[in-house]
Every structure is written in C-alpha cells, then in structure tokens.
Amino acid sequence: MARRGVKEIFDTYSRDPNLKLRTDIFIVKGDTAQNFLKVSYPLENIPGIGVLGEYDQIGTASREMGLLNFLLAASSDSACPALPVVAIGMEPDVPEEQQGQAPSKADREGFRIVGTAIFNKELKMVGYIDMEEGRAMRWVSGNLRRMTVSETLPQGKGNVSMDVVKTKSKIISAYQGGRLKIHVTLTGQGAIRENNTDLDLTNTKHISDLEKALNRHTEEVALKTITDVQKEYGTDVFGFSDAIRRKDLALWKSIKDDWKEEFQRSEITLKAKMTVRRIGVTGPSLQLNPNEIKK
Structure with a gap:
C-alpha cells in the first residue's frame, strides 16, 4: 500500500x-x-x-x-x-x-x-x-533526542561507546554562483558508556582523540545519508526547505517552484561537534593491568 x-x-x-x-x-x-x-x-x-x-x-x-x-x-x-x-x-x-x-x-x-x-x-x-542512516536523518532534521555511538580508536586498539544527548542541528543556506549551498552543523554531548581500549580517559589528549574520531564518523555517515537520498530519491526529508524558508524567505520564494531540482544539485557540507562531558568513575578499563594502560 x-x-x-x-x-x-x-x-x-x-x-x-x-x-x-x-x-x-x-x-x-x-x-x-x-x-x-x-x-x-x-x-x-x-x-x-x-x-x-x-x-x-x-x-x-x-x-x-x-x-x-x-x-x-x-x-x-x-x-x-x-x-x-x-x-x-x-x-x-x-x-x-x-x-x-x-x-x-x-x-x-x-x-x-x-x-x-x-x-x-x-x-x-x-x-x-537503514538504522544508522535513519538516526543521521533525524539528527539533521532536529528529531533525534539521544543515541549511543561507538567508534574504534586505532591508537587505543579497541572501541569506545558514548551515550549522546542534547543533540541539535543548525542549517545555514546561501545561493552562490547559481547554486544553492547548505551547511549543516550537528552538535551533541554525552558520557562514556564503555571503554574497551587501553587508553586512560582521564588524559585530556585521549578525550580529544575520541571526540575527533566520533565527529569524523558522524560526518561520514550523515553526509553519505544526505547525498544518497539527495541523488537517488530527490526527496527533502531533512527539513532543508523549512530551514531556508524560516531564515531567508526571499531566497525560498526564488527557488521553491524548482525545489526538487535545486535540492538535487545543491552543494551540502556538514560538520559535527560532539563533546565528552563525563567519562564515568574510572579512566582506563578495570580489566587492564597497570603496565598495559596508556597514560
């Protein structure tokens, strides 16, 4: 049906x-x-x-x-x-x-x-x-409330999971060189749920590496989701049109009659900014011996 x-x-x-x-x-x-x-x-x-x-x-x-x-x-x-x-x-x-x-x-x-x-x-x-793409779509459109993300850290030879809350999306658009340009910023913060690496997360450098890895993964998944839907279906399920209409009504009126074509050929960029707020009551994993931990 x-x-x-x-x-x-x-x-x-x-x-x-x-x-x-x-x-x-x-x-x-x-x-x-x-x-x-x-x-x-x-x-x-x-x-x-x-x-x-x-x-x-x-x-x-x-x-x-x-x-x-x-x-x-x-x-x-x-x-x-x-x-x-x-x-x-x-x-x-x-x-x-x-x-x-x-x-x-x-x-x-x-x-x-x-x-x-x-x-x-x-x-x-x-x-x-799929599920991961669906979460990315909801994050971009502002309908994601929370999620759990996992990422492998090569320098730690394992993976870290984080519960992400306070997820937000900001969409900025402009018409330049005869083409619509859309920039999406995804933000969120969270607490470490699991640490299966040999890294001591009380070290701020390790936290910075983790944030970079999580942001990189989020950017790859979200941008791929947008691009796939944009090219294959041409359907705006991300709320870009609503964001443009709210922020720049004159721009929206100039492109709304050809929105599907404008959306399909628009240039979309995306940036993720996630912050680790809490690491739990331990820095490294308790299963590790002291000589196995990277401080």
Missing part, C-alpha cells in the same frame, strides 16, 4: 473530527500489518505498544511518529514525509519472492526496527534507509 501511494487514503483520516492526530504509524517491511498484529511480544499484549517502546529506546522523539507530523509534511510545499519501519521476526530481511507470505510460527517471535521509509510528494514510498 505504501508503494502504491497513500494520498487518497489519508484524506479520510485528515477529515474525520474524531481522529486522534497523535496516532502512531509504521511501515511493516516485507509483510502485512495484519500479520504484524499477530506477532508474539512477551512484554505487551499489543505488539504495536511494544514497537513504541523499542523505537523510543533508539532515541527518537515520539512526536515524530504521529499522524499529525506525517500530514504536516504531506501538506508542505516541499518537505517529504518519512516513517519508521518495522519487520517481523529477528532474522534478516526475507528475499523479495517470499515477501507477503504468512510467516511461520518461529518467524512470528518478536520484531525489529529496521530503518526508515522515504516518501515523495505524491505520498508514495520510494525506498528505505
């Missing part, structure tokens, strides 16, 4: 005065909504309630899932909707030829969040992005 388009279907929901606009909506990938409602989920009687909890754990704001936000994006001059995607079972995606078939009893055990569905202005689903 999502691939065929939901424009006509949503007219009923936007017209009914009894409808709760905070109703949550998902895409069920590779199966039907009816089969999803039969899924066994031990923590809730209704699988849909369990999905809300799972989705909340990956750091997204619950308001983003509401029908209201979908309708607002659908009625925008330029912004395109995006919806979270859930799949039945804990196994990887099923082959294309098996999609739509009733799942076996074993396959009905549980579900997983698998990414985000991208829609165009005709309200037809045009493709998917």
